[in-house]
Amino acid sequence: MLEITNLSFTLPNQQTLFRNVSVTLHQGEIVGISGASGLGKTTFAKVVTGYLPAGSGEINCKRLKITPHPIQLIWQHPEQAVNPKWRIRKVLEEAGPIDQELLEELQIPFEWLQRYPHQLSGGQLQRICIARCLLTHPSYIIADEMTTMLDPIAQAEIWQLITNHVQEKKIGLLIISHDRLLLDNLCEKIIDFTQYVKPLDDNSRNKHEGVRT
Numbered sequence: 001m002l003e004i005t006n007l008s009f010t011l012p013n014q015q016t017l018f019r020n021v022s023v024t025l026h027q028g029e030i031v032g033i034s035g036a037s038g039l040g041k042t043t044f045a046k047v048v049t050g051y052l053p054a055g056s057g058e059i060n061c062k063r064l065k066i067t068p069h070p071i072q073l074i075w076q077h078p079e080q081a082v083n084p085k086w087r088i089r090k091v092l093e094e095a096g097p098i099d100q101e102l103l104e105e106l107q108i109p110f111e112w113l114q115r116y117p118h119q120l121s122g123g124q125l126q127r128i129c130i131a132r133c134l135l136t137h138p139s140y141i142i143a144d145e146m147t148t149m150l151d152p153i154a155q156a157e158i159w160q161l162i163t164n165h166v167q168e169k170k171i172g173l174l175i176i177s178h179d180r181l182l183l184d185n186l187c188e189k190i191i192d193f194t195q196y197v198k199p200l201d202d203n204s205r206n207k208h209e210g211v212r213t
């Protein structure tokens, strides 16, 4: 089980972004995190996956291996998550040996491995990022607005592929999304991130009133 307890994060300007976030995620479980833009959901994902240090709190999971990290992040913008100068084969091999069966499951033709990232569509490149994530054999995945930039058909295909895979391999999946309908469809439990964020006080609200006409 992944157990996140009372996680807090403070920005370099000393403003607390979120406070006391507690989430538990079992292997094989799908949990959603919803909340408006700018609340700190991506920052939370980066802290949980070790890209940023936590201010305070605890992240505990049964860590069977040191590397690759047992909690992997799938980013919102795949083109920013791969080295543009690497062919797709190298992008995938960063995570481990290529698994032909996994490529077939994700409908990735072998021919794509010779291409560079800019020679794939956004949806195709996101499937590569998902494959790279799965090649690390993660215990938990955080999918941060993973399909936001795709059309509804490509979105549905990707969610079908990943939810089948995580259920079969008993991977815990945390989905961050603004799309409440998507979360309602896929998740056993949904956490509203708003509860962990302090509303702006009256002074900071006033700072935004300078452009009233």
Ligand SMILES: Nc1ncnc2c1ncn2[C@@H]1O[C@H](COP(=O)(O)OP(=O)(O)OP(=O)(O)O)[C@@H](O)[C@H]1O
Pocket (backbone or CB within 6 Å): 011, 012, 013, 017, 036, 037, 038, 039, 040, 041, 042, 043, 044
């Ligand atoms: N290093 C930083 N320095 C200053 N402010 C930052 C830094 N990193 C993030 N922020 C601010 O923290 C807030 C939260 O950003 P974050 O990307 O985590 O939000 P989010 O909830 O994921 O938003 P969205 O749903 O739009 O992706 C934003 O206001 C952002 O500008």
